[in-house]
Amino acid sequence: MSDVKKDIKNLRREFQFSGQRLNRSMRLALKSLWLHRLRSLLTMLGIVFGVCSVIAMLAIGEGASSEAQDQIKNLGSLNIILRSAKPPEEQKVSNTQQNLVLDYGLTHLDLRRIENTIPGVSSVVPSRLIREYVWNATHRVDCEIVGTLPAYPEIRNQRVALGRFFTFRESETGANVCVLSGGMARMLFPTESPLGKDVRVSQDYYRVIGVMEAGAQLPGDATAQQGSSSIPVQRMFIPLAAARMQFGETLIKRRAGSFEAERVPLHEITVKAEDRNAVANVSLAIKDLLTRNHKKKDYEMIVPLELLKQAERTKQIFNIVLGSIAAISLLVGGIGIMNIMLANVTERTREIGIRRALGARRRDIVTQFLVEAVMLSGTGGLVGVMLGITLPFLVTHFAGMKTIVTFWSPMIAFSISAVIGIVFGLYPAMRAAEMDPVEALRHN
Amino acid sequence: MSASTIVKLQDVRKTYQMGSVSVEVLRGISLEFLTGEYIAIMGPSGCGKSTMLNLLGCLDRPTTGQYLLDGKDVSQLEDDALSAIRGAKLGFIFQSYNLIQQLSVIENIEVPLYYQGRPEEESRETAVELAKMVGLESRLNHKPFELSGGQQQRVGIARALANDPLVILADEPTGNLDSSSGKDILNIFANLHERGKTIIMVTHDPGIAQLTTRVVRFCDGEVESDVRR
Ligand SMILES: Nc1ncnc2c1ncn2[C@@H]1O[C@H](COP(=O)(O)OP(=O)(O)O)[C@@H](O)[C@H]1O
Numbered sequence A: 001m002s003d004v005k006k007d008i009k010n011l012r013r014e015f016q017f018s019g020q021r022l023n024r025s026m027r028l029a030l031k032s033l034w035l036h037r038l039r040s041l042l043t044m045l046g047i048v049f050g051v052c053s054v055i056a057m058l059a060i061g062e063g064a065s066s067e068a069q070d071q072i073k074n075l076g077s078l079n080i081i082l083r084s085a086k087p088p089e090e091q092k093v094s095n096t097q098q099n100l101v102l103d104y105g106l107t108h109l110d111l112r113r114i115e116n117t118i119p120g121v122s123s124v125v126p127s128r129l130i131r132e133y134v135w136n137a138t139h140r141v142d143c144e145i146v147g148t149l150p151a152y153p154e155i156r157n158q159r160v161a162l163g164r165f166f167t168f169r170e171s172e173t174g175a176n177v178c179v180l181s182g183g184m185a186r187m188l189f190p191t192e193s194p195l196g197k198d199v200r201v202s203q204d205y206y207r208v209i210g211v212m213e214a215g216a217q218l219p220g221d222a223t224a225q226q227g228s229s230s231i232p233v234q235r236m237f238i239p240l241a242a243a244r245m246q247f248g249e250t251l252i253k254r255r256a257g258s259f260e261a262e263r264v265p266l267h268e269i270t271v272k273a274e275d276r277n278a279v280a281n282v283s284l285a286i287k288d289l290l291t292r293n294h295k296k297k298d299y300e301m302i303v304p305l306e307l308l309k310q311a312e313r314t315k316q317i318f319n320i321v322l323g324s325i326a327a328i329s330l331l332v333g334g335i336g337i338m339n340i341m342l343a344n345v346t347e348r349t350r351e352i353g354i355r356r357a358l359g360a361r362r363r364d365i366v367t368q369f370l371v372e373a374v375m376l377s378g379t380g381g382l383v384g385v386m387l388g389i390t391l392p393f394l395v396t397h398f399a400g401m402k403t404i405v406t407f408w409s410p411m412i413a414f415s416i417s418a419v420i421g422i423v424f425g426l427y428p429a430m431r432a433a434e435m436d437p438v439e440a441l442r443h444n
Numbered sequence B: 001m002s003a004s005t006i007v008k009l010q011d012v013r014k015t016y017q018m019g020s021v022s023v024e025v026l027r028g029i030s031l032e033f034l035t036g037e038y039i040a041i042m043g044p045s046g047c048g049k050s051t052m053l054n055l056l057g058c059l060d061r062p063t064t065g066q067y068l069l070d071g072k073d074v075s076q077l078e079d080d081a082l083s084a085i086r087g088a089k090l091g092f093i094f095q096s097y098n099l100i101q102q103l104s105v106i107e108n109i110e111v112p113l114y115y116q117g118r119p120e121e122e123s124r125e126t127a128v129e130l131a132k133m134v135g136l137e138s139r140l141n142h143k144p145f146e147l148s149g150g151q152q153q154r155v156g157i158a159r160a161l162a163n164d165p166l167v168i169l170a171d172e173p174t175g176n177l178d179s180s181s182g183k184d185i186l187n188i189f190a191n192l193h194e195r196g197k198t199i200i201m202v203t204h205d206p207g208i209a210q211l212t213t214r215v216v217r218f219c220d221g222e223v224e225s226d227v228r229r
């Protein structure tokens, strides 16, 4: 038999031995903690709440930021999205009883200029948005009709689930074809396939040639961004030329008994940059171009990449704030533990004397009180982890907020709680061990 | 079989510093105890008996002088070494029993074995045996507060015997007991003495001192008389 094997055998015995010892000191600690169960429980609460709130807040923060990032990513990180927006001064005028036509927004000239003069642009897709009812027999859907070009799905990261998007040719000729969003297809054609069927918008019929992928709601939509996310906006895509022919450029809205007409040539222009590095320059150039050509700010510009960066920065700040709150609450928990352990040590001075008389070394006493402190904080941590994992589920269930409990957040929170037990338990434990045995025995 | 020296004190002094005043509590004690002796230490209150017993029990160190326990000088050892000696060679019995309140009878008896690093099953067996010896086999899982004073002191004795000590040190073991429970305790002591244990007991009761083999009288920190019978 080799020496190495013997060594390992000895080592293992020692290991088992210390494992057994740890087990015994833990049971001993449990007995002492159980003696003052209410006090132990209250002491633990600090840690429980600290750990629980850390995990829950992380989960909520993570959920919110992932939702925001998903939305931004869906807009396309290479895209710059321009939208026509009613300038604030015009809004006042429209509130009067006068009937007048509002002229604002992005123009075909803007579109051509962007296409022709800005370097680093790979494609540009304009769209017109018209709010109308779409019918199939008696089924009706309040829908946003998007008049656009065949490149739209590609540039906006959307896929066709069924059939196809309209072709370049259909787009040129302004054919009366349409592609429905998934939800809308289900509403209009609950029992049958919509492909090849016709839908009606006021007097005109459009043949359904495709259905977009359902599921992820179309982000970047005004209503969706305002948070009424439970009812996704339904969309129907038709060729831009068809939209111009059927609806013209002047849209009339009936509102509160008065007419309101707007002339908006293009509602939206999506500009795709060649690569990530080009996004900043392209957006600057567009901004420049639009400020030069528009007297009023009747448009808005959304740069998803910038939003993404901003979201990341926000998340970082959030994490720092969260970290500080966590640190403070755990510190408070730790001080609670220290306080109780100090009282504990004073109260058990005589026990310490007895144990010392019976052969306990200083470090045995340190271990005993340290194990108690760590068990307090560890148990608190464990309960906190369980609550902290449960809480986000409840938040999701009752508040409808997205939450993500990452794998490592309970780990970290629990480890910190255990470390707190060691850090704040150490001083009382040392005080206990420093006591003179004779003095300790004389203590009442 | 001749008795050997187990405890040897040479000019042991203990001085307490109280502020600027120093009080010499033990003033040059020289004594020799043999294995198997049953010793009573007597004297008026405040003459230094407990201080003496604490020194003998390695709970404290003499200010000057030498203390040989089992042939080894233990008078100036460091704390860990003293703990080890207490754990291995000495057994304490206290006037107020000094049991650990949250532990049961059996667990209290096991405490010295725990610090000796004995395996759990072995400790349990030893503790049960000792509990039987002191007549507490039916109270193994009781807590100290559920026992009478006499029973508690019997647990104390069993605990003191757990590590099979060279010397048993008892500071007024019957001081808190009624006479009949006290008698029970003294019977156990007599029993232990018969089995060859060395017992050093502090008492102020001359009737109890009668039962021992040697009476050492203290007065004012000095040995006044030392009588063997
Ligand atoms: N830690 C201490 N500090 C100062 N004086 C002490 C200390 N311990 C004991 N003494 C004093 O030593 C003397 C002897 O005490 P002790 O040994 O307890 O006497 P007894 O013989 O009654 O057991 C007493 O006068 C007591 O006040």
Ligand SMILES: [Mg+2]
Pocket (backbone or CB within 6 Å): B049, B050
């Ligand atoms: Mg005394």
